[in-house]
Amino acid sequence: MSDPAPEHASGLATAGPADPEHDRTASYALDPGYVRALTDRVVSTTGESVPTYSPFTGQPLGAIPQSSTADVETAYRRAQRAQEAWAATPLEDRSRAMLALHDLILDRQDEIIDLVCWESGKARKHAFDEPLHVALTARYYARTAHEHLDPSRKAGVVPGLTRVEVNREPKGVVGVISPWNYPFTMALCDGLPALMAGNAVVHKPDAQTMLSALLGVQLLEEAGFPRDLWQVVAGPGRELGGPMIERSDYVCFTGSTATGKVIARQCADRLIGCSLELGGKNPILVLRDAAVDRAAEGAVRAAFSNAGQLCVSMERMFVADQVYDRFVARFVERTKAMRLGSGLEWGSDMGSLISKAQLDTVTAHVEDAVGKGARVLAGGRARPDLGPYFYEPTILEGVTPDMTCFGDETFGPVIALYRFHDEAEAVARANAGEYGLNASIYSRDGKRARAIARQIRCGTVNINEAFGATFASIDSPMGGMRQSGMGRRQGAEGIHRYTESQSVATQRVVRFAPMLGMSDQAYARMMTANLRLMNKLRRK
Incomplete structure (x- = not known):
């Protein structure tokens, strides 16, 4: 990174574009041969392709071949054949491939991070979360495969005379539709337990970040997984989503609530299962006994990691009267000190939004709030001097129910502050609305915070942490309540969703x-x- 640019009127310290002579821009990320080696894994016979762009510059990175509905059918036929052999593969062999993937990801993490940065525009420290999370997932399911998948004994109706075992049989071919915001980890983390359970995968990554997902598929092959076991198709969801659901034995989707409802209805028509991680308007509670500096540091990560483009990031913050003024001062100070920048080097605190559409949404939400009386305590504007889709990390005060950002998900670096007088009020306001994905509570009293967490209608609650404690604890389930989704990834639920349970009872004597x-x-x-x-x- 170059030296910081002068502080702007908003108070944000910024980092300018990287010095071309010192920027560690990896040539492979733009090399046509490298891109072709990845895109060869897309099942495509259409002869059509669409470009993929880097949010850093708005320039194309490469061309992605497009799949037809006939290509989707081909992908499922290949996956089905591969799955039959894979299901007969011993768990030890599946685990060895999964552990090989773990090591390969750690060995190749710089390549992964570079490509994720190029495609998503995120800061390097946020891109690092992606290989970290996939490695954790691979190791967990490799080490716990027998625990989750071996036949288990259950109590029989006649003690000593009824022997009951429950088997876990793979569903078959799992359809995975993954988003752009975490293009490597969301591409792989849901599919890995499906493979561990003996399934095959047909995968449609988001069009904006295909290359990161395809790199993950390449690493699967290098780790020893059969090539046809994980098929990739590319194209608009409105064209390929229906054919995928028609051929899948189970569907895993991460994305918007509106699309998730459509997928749920289509799966219901076929009587197949699905898991859906959907939208959120996540709350963070700073209680009266919170450590203010720790809460302010955590709030920066909670609101502005990956430029707020994280399903579990926070967009609503409720702060107790007793610490409100001190907390807000520290939070605003930390936010204004954040370094914005593009490029592949370490040092930036926040990168770019993914696209013009995302920038337009963030801009519209902030302008609507300000126009109706909200106050901007930090940020509040786009930064085209840094890149086409940069927007400053923004703190709003005085947001009211008539403002769009009060209840609608912004999915950008914008958070609203609210003062509360008692904790019952804070819990009620945190539970308001239709979403229930993630929450955070800051308090020095862990026992009291855990009791309050039981009252929060969210699938995950982090205490004295933004989101990383639950996100990285792979043994625990993760997912949403209410309009934030159904089903869970991670833990036993994250692999059992891809299995059919089969009870086998042997009766003796009577x-x-x-x-x-x-x-x-x-x-x-x-x-x-x-x-x-x-x-x-x-x-x-």
């Missing part, structure tokens, strides 16, 4: 019918007495 000339009535009396006895013995 049968479930009258024996030795016993009448039906006598049989009923005997079974009733047995039930009473089992209850007295406190048996299940």
Whole structure:
């Protein structure tokens, strides 16, 4: 990075474009041969392609071949054939491939991060989260495969005479539709447990970040997974989504609530399952006993990581009267000190938004709020001097229900501050609205904060942390309540969603019918007495 540019009127310190002589711009990220090696993995016979662009400059990075509905059918046929052999592969062999992927990702993390930065425009420190999260996911499911997938013994109805086992059988071919905001981790993290459970994947990444997803598929092959096991198609969701759902045995989608509802209806028509991580308007609560400096540091990450383009980032902050003024002063100070910049080097605190459409949404939300009386405490404007889609990290005060950003998801670097008088009020306001994805609570009293967390209607709650504690704890489930989705990724739920449970019971000696000339009535009396006895013995 070059030296910081002079501080602007808004108070934000900024980093200018990288010095071409010192910028570690990796040539492979723009090299046509490198791009072709990735895009060869797209199932496409149309002869059509569309360019993908870098938000840093607005210039094209490469051309992505487009898939037809016939290509979708081809992808599913290939995946289905590969899945049949893969399902018969021992768990030990699947785990070895998963652990090889773990090491390969760590070895190649600079390449992954560079490509993610080029395609998404995010700061390098936020791009680092992506290989980190995928490596954690790969290692977790490799190490816990037997725990989650081995046949398990259950209690039989007649102790000692009824043996019951539950098997976990793969669904078949899983359709994964992944978003642009975390193009590497969201491309892989949902599909890895599907592979571990013996499934194949047909994947449609978002058009804006295809290359990062395709790099992930290349690494899967290099780690030892069969090539046809993970198929990639490219094209508009409105054209390929329906054919994918028609051929999938299960669907995993991350994106908007509106699209998620359409997918849920289509899956219901076929009686197949789906998991959906959808929108959020996530709250952060700063309680009266919070450590102010720690809360202010966490709030910066909560609101502005990946320029706010994170499903679990915070857009509403409720701060107790007792610490409001001190907290706001520290939060504004930290926000204004953030370094904005483009390029591949470490040092920037925030990068670019992904597109003009995203910039337009953020701009419209802030202008609407300010026009109706909200106050800008930091940020509040676009920064075309840094790149076409940069927008300053923005803190608003005085946001009211008639403003668009009060209840609608902005999905950008904008957060609204609200003062509260008592914690019951804060919980009620945090639960207001239709979403329930993630929340954060700052307090020195962990026990009290955990009790308050039980009252928050969100799928994950982080205490004294923005979102990383739950996001990186792969053994725990992650997902949304209410309009923020259904199903969970991570943990046991994250892999069991891709399996069918099969109960197998072996009965010995007695049968479930009258024996030795016993009448039906006598049989009923005997079974009733047995039930009473089992209850007295406190048996299940």
